[in-house]
Amino acid sequence: xxxxxxxxxxxxxxxxxxxxLVKTPGGKVVYIYVKKRGTFPKCGDCKSKLFGIKPSxxxxxxxxxxxxxxxxxxxxxxxxxxxxxxxxRAFMMEEQKVLKQLIKEQKRREKKATAEHKK
Numbered sequence: 001x002x003x004x005x006x007x008x009x010x011x012x013x014x015x016x017x018x019x020x021l022v023k024t025p026g027g028k029v030v031y032i033y034v035k036k037r038g039t040f041p042k043c044g045d046c047k048s049k050l051f052g053i054k055p056s057x058x059x060x061x062x063x064x065x066x067x068x069x070x071x072x073x074x075x076x077x078x079x080x081x082x083x084x085x086x087x088x089r090a091f092m093m094e095e096q097k098v099l100k101q102l103i104k105e106q107k108r109r110e111k112k113a114t115a116e117h118k119k
Contacts, residue, residue, distance in 0.1 A: 020034055043079050
């Protein structure tokens, strides 16, 4: 395979790492042009791979169906499941604030009632 003359038949007329030498069933040796591999989309927060989403090139992603690009949860195709934890934590903090306010109000009422009872 070393002394064979091969012509580049596509857009690049010189040797690159996207070309593979392959022998066809007819006995000819030709170059196969390999496309770049797609990457997994990454989480915006922790920069880890988003699993359940097919790795693809940006141009391929435009023609892919929605089913292949997203995961069925809040912020499915954009961020990791940590977002759900953050949403729950924020909700619990708000609930805690409301509870503190209720307890404060209850103590104030009890104080007022005991003050009136002493009179």
